[in-house]
Amino acid sequence: MSVQNAMPSLDVLQRSCPVCDNPPSRTRGIGIESPPWRIAACEGCGFVYLPETPAQERFVSEFAWEKSWEKTRDERARAQPILTALDRATRFRLTVAKRKAKDVLARVALPGDVIELGCGDGGQLAPPPRGLVPFGIDISAELAALAAERFADYGGTCLAADAISGLEQFEASRFTGALLHAYLEHEIEPVAVLKALRRVLKPGAPIVVKVPNHASWNRRVMGPRWCGYRLPDHVNYFTPASLESIAARAGLDAAFPPGWTLPTNDNMWALLRARA
Numbered sequence: 001m002s003v004q005n006a007m008p009s010l011d012v013l014q015r016s017c018p019v020c021d022n023p024p025s026r027t028r029g030i031g032i033e034s035p036p037w038r039i040a041a042c043e044g045c046g047f048v049y050l051p052e053t054p055a056q057e058r059f060v061s062e063f064a065w066e067k068s069w070e071k072t073r074d075e076r077a078r079a080q081p082i083l084t085a086l087d088r089a090t091r092f093r094l095t096v097a098k099r100k101a102k103d104v105l106a107r108v109a110l111p112g113d114v115i116e117l118g119c120g121d122g123g124q125l126a127p128p129p130r131g132l133v134p135f136g137i138d139i140s141a142e143l144a145a146l147a148a149e150r151f152a153d154y155g156g157t158c159l160a161a162d163a164i165s166g167l168e169q170f171e172a173s174r175f176t177g178a179l180l181h182a183y184l185e186h187e188i189e190p191v192a193v194l195k196a197l198r199r200v201l202k203p204g205a206p207i208v209v210k211v212p213n214h215a216s217w218n219r220r221v222m223g224p225r226w227c228g229y230r231l232p233d234h235v236n237y238f239t240p241a242s243l244e245s246i247a248a249r250a251g252l253d254a255a256f257p258p259g260w261t262l263p264t265n266d267n268m269w270a271l272l273r274a275r276a
């Protein structure tokens, strides 16, 4: 009897720990999985990440972030109506550090060209604050086209590419600042991307980062039901310490200005700069 394989073959990438390079075999699951995906902690440094991920090109359509998020949210709401309601009811805590990413960037970057990685349709940067010319890179051709149209009104553009090949298309020391808003948690090569980004930034130019904070109190209270867990599209679960380690591997210093990173907030903000 022959068995028909109804499942398409999965293109699974194995990842070493981006903080300490431990191989994916040296991880232990943390009880959150949806085979073949699992969230695991590195046995070397404790970093929580996905040791196996879909090949990057599959994110473009099949695991498009926005679709995956809607699915996860709906599933979670069905499975955990009380916890979900409680989570929503306590959303007031988010307002503590609620701010527009582009205004944060405008406060720390000098006037000039700025770039956002994973800019989606360009909604974060357009219209840009005075003095900033928006550029972007997004892996989704559809979203990149929308962003390119938006950014063109202000003298910028957007490339449809993965971050590393997109950044290679810009000359060194081009930009006065960068925005990584809800981006690094999706990136399977965070150190390589930060190195490539560093090359195109002017000396001392800031990178504004916003990522979910795996060290937040809400994550500890909600456990596996924390809103930051998303399989398979959130592939890195940063804490302030591990974000600092990954930045250091790319030659960047991480700072957490007062109020930028609070344990009461599911997300944290950080400011990275090339080391002098």
Ligand SMILES: [Zn+2]
Binding pocket: 017, 018, 019, 020, 021, 022, 042, 043, 044, 045, 046, 047
């Ligand atoms: Zn590690």
